Amino acid sequence: MTGTSATPDSGPDEALLQRRDRAFGRGAKLFYDEPLHLVRGEGASLFGADGRRYVDMYNNVASVGHAHPRIVEAMARQQATLNTHSRYLSEPAIALAERLTALQRLTESAVFSCSGTEAIEIALRMARMATGARGIVCTDHTYHGNNLVVGALTNLPAGDTRHPDIRSIPFPETLRPVAPGLDEETLADAYVARLKAAIEDLKASGHGFAALILCPILANEGLPDIPATFMAKAAALVRAEGGLIIADEVQAGYGRTGTWWGYDEVGLTPDIVVTGKPMGAGLPLAATCAKRDVVEEFRAETRYFNTFAASQLQGAVGLAVLDVIEEEGLVEHARVLGAELKAALRQRLSHASGLIDVRGKGLFLTAEFVTPEGEPDAPRAFALVCALRREGFLTSVDGAFNNCVKIRPPLVLPREDALAFLDAFDRVCAHA
Numbered sequence: 354m355t356g357t358s359a360t361p362d363s364g365p366d367e368a369l370l371q372r373r374d375r376a377f378g379r380g381a382k383l384f385y386d387e388p389l390h391l392v393r394g395e396g397a398s399l400f401g402a403d404g405r406r407y408v409d410m411y412n413n414v415a416s417v418g419h420a421h422p423r424i425v426e427a428m429a430r431q432q433a434t435l436n437t438h439s440r441y442l443s444e445p446a447i448a449l450a451e452r453l454t455a456l457q458r459l460t461e462s463a464v465f466s467c468s469g470t471e472a473i474e475i476a477l478r479m480a481r482m483a484t485g486a487r488g489i490v491c492t493d494h495t496y497h498g499n500n501l502v503v504g505a506l507t508n509l510p511a512g513d514t515r516h517p518d519i520r521s522i523p524f525p526e527t528l529r530p531v532a533p534g535l536d537e538e539t540l541a542d543a544y545v546a547r548l549k550a551a552i553e554d555l556k557a558s559g560h561g562f563a564a565l566i567l568c569p570i571l572a573n574e575g576l577p578d579i580p581a582t583f584m585a586k587a588a589a590l591v592r593a594e595g596g597l598i599i600a601d602e603v604q605a606g607y608g609r610t611g612t613w614w615g616y617d618e619v620g621l622t623p624d625i626v627v628t629g630k631p632m633g634a635g636l637p638l639a640a641t642c643a644k645r646d647v648v649e650e651f652r653a654e655t656r657y658f659n660t661f662a663a664s665q666l667q668g669a670v671g672l673a674v675l676d677v678i679e680e681e682g683l684v685e686h687a688r689v690l691g692a693e694l695k696a697a698l699r700q701r702l703s704h705a706s707g708l709i710d711v712r713g714k715g716l717f718l719t720a721e722f723v724t725p726e727g728e729p730d731a732p733r734a735f736a737l738v739c740a741l742r743r744e745g746f747l748t749s750v751d752g753a754f755n756n757c758v759k760i761r762p763p764l765v766l767p768r769e770d771a772l773a774f775l776d777a778f779d780r781v782c783a784h785a
């Protein structure tokens with residue numbers, strides 16, 4: 354049965370839902386108004402316990418496709434051969450670090466870990482050690498991870514000083530600019546002025562300035578159109594002030610935007626690059642890459658060890674993911690199909706009610722909805738996402754106001770599924 358089948362769902366699995374509430378404790382979030390019970394994945398398809406096929410328009414961990422045979426084989430073979438910790442000489446993780454840094458611009462060495470959160474924390478620690486300062490600047494609607502240190506960066510309002518050594522700045526965008534009526538160049542300057550003020554505040558408070566951290570494409574902020582010169586000007590300022598630039602490529606990287614790295618899209622050269630989610634196709638695998646002296650200072654000061662990281666298994670699977678991306682031409686596919694999908698969605702701007710913007714690059718797009726009064730319409734975005742799920746297409750809401758439909762499929766999304774999605778999008782926009 355295909356995702357566009359009109360067969361109604363059998364409804365949420367009540368017994369499983371109740372067991373989940375007991376087993377996990379109530380409050381563990383689920384997508385959609387009717388929770389989805391998935392039992393299998395293949396390529397860009399997910400299969401429900403109801404027997405339906407759903408087109409996955411959301412998951413980026415399975416960027417190379419669900420249950421890719423090459424990944425399954427690499428995982429099984431390595432686990433059946435050797436999988437132990439990093440304190441022995443062995444080939445796969447070393448080869449992965451070499452290939453990963455060769456794909457990036459400035460970086461030379463890598464520290465592996467098991468989640469984006471861990472890798473971001475390592476990046477913050479590296480920047481603090483390299484600069485001898487503590488102050489971090491982030492954007493105000495960001496998410497970089499969930500532990501005590503990294504979680505402090507989450508949705509921190511600009512000007513908030515509850516974390517003495519962290520400041521946030523309004524994320525740069527053209528749709529709801531920080532100051533009205535400015536041309537793009539002057540608007541970029543206005544955002545850079547906020548960055549300068551945050552750096553000065555950190556310096557005045559005695560914490561100094563260690564780093565600016567951002568997702569180059571501002572994924573969790575809703576993929577805003579960024580004033581064109583902002584990133585280059587911000588980078589120049591950060592370096593002049595003695596800080597480092599940390600690019601969080603956990604969502605933006607690995608070919609997602611139709612180039613290998615989000616920073617390539619926005620004219621940014623970072624000092625530290627953090628990768629995660631798609632790296633291990635489901636095996637927990639993340640990395641913090643930087644110049645060798647920055648990494649070596651971190652290693653010398655921390656003697657960092659992470660039980661499951663830099664293992665032979667992480668290495669073998671990480672290499673298989675890179676092989677698949679390269680051999681199947683997935684970066685190019687994301688660029689070409691993403692451009693077609695975006696152009697088609699933008700054609701809907703004139704007639705899909707409430708749709709005011711379609712943004713993004715490659716296979717990472719967002720469609721923003723507002724009320725007739727022009728206010729962010731989060732309930733509508735949620736209703737559309739739930740209606741799309743009933744049509745057999747899995748998306749989610751995102752953006753600073755939760756009023757965007759987030760479209761971020763595995764990079765292997767077939768063109769015919771993308772075209773079928775457009776038909777479903779039209780149907781739900783007309784009715785939801």
Ligand SMILES: Cc1ncc(COP(=O)(O)O)c(C=O)c1O
Nearest residue numbers: 468469470496497498601603604
């Ligand atoms: C941009 C970004 N950075 C970091 C993280 C944290 O990654 P993890 O959930 O693997 O800790 C996320 C997770 O959603 C993310 O979106």
